[in-house]
Amino acid sequence: MHAHGLSLANINKHFGHFHALRDIDLQINAGELVCFLGPSGCGKTTLLRIIAGLEQQDRGSITQNGRDISALPPRERDFGIVFQSYALFPNLSVFDNVAFGLRSLKWAKAAIKTRVMSLLDLIGLADQARKYPNQLSGGQQQRVALARAMAPEPGLLLLDEPLSALDARVRQHLRREIRSLQQQLGVTTILVTHDQEEALTMADRVVVMNHGVIEQVGSPLEIYQQPASAFVADFVGAMNFVDSTLTSTQQAQVGEQLFNLPSPAGQQGSALRLAIRPEEVELCSRSGDSLPVVVEQLDFLGTYIRSHVHVPSLNQRLIVDIDPRSARALNLALGQHLGMRLPANALRCFAA
Template sequence: MTEYLRIDAIHKQFGATPVLKDVNLTIFKGEMVCFLGPSGCGKTTLLRIIAGLETQSAGTIAQAGKDISNLPPMLRDYGIVFQSYALFPNLTVADNVAYGLTNRKAGRAVIRQRVAELLTLVGLPDSGAKHPGQLSGGQQQRIALARALATSPGLLLLDEPLSALDARVRVRLRQEIRQLQQRLGVTTIMVTHDQEEALSMADRIVVMNHGVIEQIGTPSEIYREPATPFVADFVGKANMLPATVRDDGAIQVGDIGLQCVRGRNALTSGARVSLFLRPEDFVVRGVDAQAGNTLRGRIEKMEFLGAFCRVSVQVDGLAGTELLADLSYHDMTEFGLQQGSPLNLAVLGDRVRIFGEDQRRVQ
């Protein structure tokens, strides 16, 4: 893969408050990268530094081999789409899309052809004469995207572009944006706090927290192999259980001993660790099951979520700890499960992830 954007040792402070701390990242040509994290983690500040809308306190940025660290925004090669659309209400849709081309003094025929091409590309070929106020939120965001692409930028920046839309429009538009990005092959960075957006759209996800990068990886890596407890808890649902390593290599959780396949050779007896399990990682067993790695308990609460049912299970031997487990419709009917039912959950040793006292995953 060809390196396109390199971010080296970026720091940013607002007064005495550090916002970004030694951020290093390489983005490859044609890929879509999502900056994911909670509000205040620094993801939007990093995007604005890439765009030249904020100045870093230290560090450098190179785009296509050229140092752009100190270039003003108008001399950087990118298009940007904001959460608020930022369309000019007094201009027609066609004039909004043509805005960048007009500023570059492109010919009228070239502008007319490019606008028609982009409006077709975003699925609004007959909207050129309308004004933004005559369009829905999803349509306005498509126009903002067309405007950002008008000058054929090498880099597309998306700052929470879908957060102002309702859920159904958001799902449809994220699919359209991803398909468009893949068709054009434009290198894209999207900021979002929505983990579902990041998982469904990105080639790679950059998870940020308190101004640092916690993990960089594919959606599958971020979800299945979280590097830190923060990533495990922020992306998807997770059960985190304090535990201790026993002399025989088993993991003691409350009164229960569990055998875990992964990381056991890196563990020392007596070490304090945390176990991480996704709700879907449990397997339901019959109430008479005697196999090892079985948690026995009772269903306290049930939440019907359509494709599955999420249950809270009070587990015997865990001193009042409740675990979340996702059960299929077939599990619920086969075992006759309902609120108050006894429930045995098998813990598969290869699905357990273990974090050490330093908050890093034990390989």
């Protein structure tokens, strides 16, 4: 069906009694960057290693550019890989590390030199070619690892938590660099990460995983704005959950309050979890159409203020992110009594 890119069909994997991956079906298009995102133990790394052939799936098949690679050893597949630990060969120079894969392919000496130097140029380390890995900074080493993986022009680039070992500043810088390199070279890329920010900023599409199953596949915006499950909603970004009951197909009751829902959400009388992002909640002065709340905690986070408010009518605490200007307007302070509105178009409904 899909001549290009990578297709995973019905992948299953057990470790003893532990069902690590369950019925994974996924299509990755040529040239896109896909992020596997999930908490540790969700199976994302296992899935990556199965794609690489480093682990063997119990069931299911993998097709790359129309070729069934399910049973091929890693060496006969077509990919480059970068690990969190860089895994650079410490006894080889930067040049030799990058040339390593080309020598496997028996490239001519001159061709190797041209290719390696152009890659080193691309990552801005051309002047470091004679150095050894331990003489480079962490960020430089990871760029060399990237160049090494890219050198044989693989059809697929696998990145296993490549930035986790680096400090925040370098990480941000490298995110952009990897993304632009990937786009320049047009290589299909899978990035495994547990860092949602990394996934949202870098990916064309995000695959959110939990307990060995795919929870949702979508663009960063879709994942954030239309989470398909309560797990995704909670895992990606911050989210408030409120329990409610449906009074009609389009109306939910929360405490004494009734909310109009953006779309029909089930039968009358059934339980429903309403979810809303902290930044979508509106704080205002007390008025008839708002829920009364008390400000209990204020965390100043730079670009916004995260306030924890108690809602007596729901007997629950909610998080509300509020920009400094609005906060000033409200004279936001601890112990303050305010009103709160939940805009209907920002509400998401999940089965309870």
